[in-house]
Amino acid sequence: MKAEKKIFITKQRQVILEELKKTVSHPTADEVFLMVRQRLPKISLGTVYRNLELLSENGVIQKLDWSGRQKRYDGNFENHYHIRCLNCGRVDDVLIKPFSVVEETFRAVSDYKIIGHRLEVLGLCANCKKP
Amino acid sequence: MKAEKKIFITKQRQVILEELKKTVSHPTADEVFLMVRQRLPKISLGTVYRNLELLSENGVIQKLDWSGRQKRYDGNFENHYHIRCLNCGRVDDVLIKPFSVVEETFRAVSDYKIIGHRLEVLGLCANCKKP
DNA sequence: TTTCCTGCAAAAGGTTTGCATGAGC
């Protein structure tokens, strides 16, 4: 039996979540830090990391542990795909329903127990595709 | 006009590539380092990193810049998907033909210029799915 | 008043880089 820890609602936690919900980009931890610091100038990067971790463990936000140096965070936990610009690194949501054929196909050809899939489409965003 | 650099064929470069081609796993840089060091005991980690970078820039191998702390390298540059075990981190190739519906769909719903896609299926490998 | 959080700073872990020396062509 695992003793559940209580989660206190602190100012820092609240502001981090609000800022993350407010943006449509998928900020990195230090971008969140910069946003939050405008409202709470004394907050530390460590606190931002700890809270992003805790919020994603609890399914409140999503940690995008994808390619690139830094992880990105998404305040919106619906099931959706991402599209990433190879030139500027921008990441956008694409709200289409999941391709069920993907997992069906893999179930048929692999001896893994399939749990899910991640799809990232790569390209050039509207800005970067211009000559 | 960009002046091309010449690439010399060194013992280190050769052995790194051979070891990478020899394995069916998708080793991390330090795993490659351990493998190569059995044949070239004086090689440094820096050299391994520099060569893996150079080989992947030249399309000889593939850098898997996916989720997880460390990057993995794949000696086999065919177009294929990967399946990853959520328990032990193992990565296997899945040799099926690409889902063309993916890029078609994204082309239709997004204003990005689509260049490619990456699909990673997640699950439990044969070993880890056992009770 | 107990438990959980925070700020700060240091440590960790993976990767990159500067530099002098050494190997390929």
Added chain:
DNA sequence: GCTCATGCAAACCTTTTGCAGGAAA
């Protein structure tokens, strides 16, 4: 001989962690 590559170590960057003081319930 000129270029490029290597070994070594230090630097770098992102993320994690230890700790003492501070806030939430």
